[in-house]
Amino acid sequence: MKAIVTGGAGFIGSHLVEALRNEGVEVVILDDLSAGYEANIPQDVKLYQFDVKSAGAYRAVIEEQPDVMFHLAAQADVTKSILAPVHDADVNIGGTINMLEASRTAGVKRFIFASTSAVYGNIQKQLIKEDDIPDPISFYGTSKLSAEKYIQLFHKFYQLPYVILRYGNVYGSRQKPKGEGGVVAIFSEKLKRKEPITINGDGSQSRDFIFVKDIVTANLAAMRQQQNGIFHASTGKSTSILDLVECFRQLYPALDVQFTSERAGDISHSCLCNEKTQKQLNWKPHTDVAEGIKRTWHQI
Numbered sequence: 669m670k671a672i673v674t675g676g677a678g679f680i681g682s683h684l685v686e687a688l689r690n691e692g693v694e695v696v697i698l699d700d701l702s703a704g705y706e707a708n709i710p711q712d713v714k715l716y717q718f719d720v721k722s723a724g725a726y727r728a729v730i731e732e733q734p735d736v737m738f739h740l741a742a743q744a745d746v747t748k749s750i751l752a753p754v755h756d757a758d759v760n761i762g763g764t765i766n767m768l769e770a771s772r773t774a775g776v777k778r779f780i781f782a783s784t785s786a787v788y789g790n791i792q793k794q795l796i797k798e799d800d801i802p803d804p805i806s807f808y809g810t811s812k813l814s815a816e817k818y819i820q821l822f823h824k825f826y827q828l829p830y831v832i833l834r835y836g837n838v839y840g841s842r843q844k845p846k847g848e849g850g851v852v853a854i855f856s857e858k859l860k861r862k863e864p865i866t867i868n869g870d871g872s873q874s875r876d877f878i879f880v881k882d883i884v885t886a887n888l889a890a891m892r893q894q895q896n897g898i899f900h901a902s903t904g905k906s907t908s909i910l911d912l913v914e915c916f917r918q919l920y921p922a923l924d925v926q927f928t929s930e931r932a933g934d935i936s937h938s939c940l941c942n943e944k945t946q947k948q949l950n951w952k953p954h955t956d957v958a959e960g961i962k963r964t965w966h967q968i
């Protein structure tokens with residue numbers, strides 16, 4: 669079995685590459701290294717250094733004829749999407765269409781896409797389900813949702829099998845303190861430098877924080893099962909920023925916290941139900957947030 673991982677030099681992609689190789693899957697990476705690092709790539713893994721929008725990237729897929737396409741390469745920073753919406757849409761929509769076109773031409777058997785809880789925007793629900801109506805409040809959420817629609821239409825018109833995984837807020841080693849879910853990376857970096865950590869607002873805002881190794885196993889489950897559709901890759905558990913701080917305090921008791929004003933446009937609460945994924949993809953997460961933060965802390 670052969671897989672292409674776009675974005676394989678990035679945070680989540682590089683963990684996925686490792687796991688696929690451990691499973692005996694031949695892996696090729698497609699990444700322009702705009703936000704990823706060559707150091708994240710094992711030496712014997714082939715890298716096509718192309719933009720996913722490019723003809724070079726298209727040709728690489730045709731040349732490699734992979735069985736599975738994991739499409740993770742993206743403009744993955746919410747703030748950047750607000751500042752540069754054209755670039756965000758070019759990469760996240762245009763790049764995805766290019767990879768879809770290449771995948772159907774190359775006869776890919778499964779197209780697995782990294783989507784996000786950001787598609788839901790500020791939906792007021794304790795536990796969001798996959799059939800709740802998305803209503804993104806950033807260009808990033810909008811471009812990811814558009815990419816999802818293209819994937820579903822490629823399935824309709826060309827029978828390209830697909831899984832869309834909407835991730836919660838992912839954390840773990842190799843994450844840079846930026847973009848979505850970067851709060852664990854930001855806190856870790858501050859504490860390693862013995863600086864106080866800053867909380868925007870009162871810290872009661874909560875997210876579905878999921879450890880990167882659990883995201884990797886969700887991708888492997890999506891590769892193995894035959895279902896097409898949209899699935900949450902999430903814990904189904906809500907963790908507040910204050911809860912996170914307590915996890916860090918266990919590892920670093922001298923931790924100092926400062927509070928500052930709330931960030932405009934921040935989502936107050938987001939938690940994704942994972943029952944459908946458990947039932948249909950036969951997957952569940954295994955790492956609770958205290959354990960995940962401990963592992964992240966010791967790895968960085």
Ligand SMILES: NC(=O)c1ccc[n+]([C@@H]2O[C@H](COP(=O)([O-])OP(=O)(O)OC[C@H]3O[C@@H](n4cnc5c(N)ncnc54)[C@H](O)[C@@H]3O)[C@@H](O)[C@H]2O)c1
Nearest residue numbers: 675677678679680700702703704719720741742782838849
């Ligand atoms: N980190 C999270 O919490 C989170 C949550 C939900 C969804 N996601 C999604 O998961 C995927 C991976 O995210 P990540 O956190 O590992 O981000 P990342 O920035 O670490 O990785 C993205 C990778 O894509 C590459 N890339 C970016 N633009 C490219 C382009 N035009 N052509 C080729 N390669 C390009 C980058 O160089 C990088 O290696 C993204 O699609 C992101 O939207 C992440």
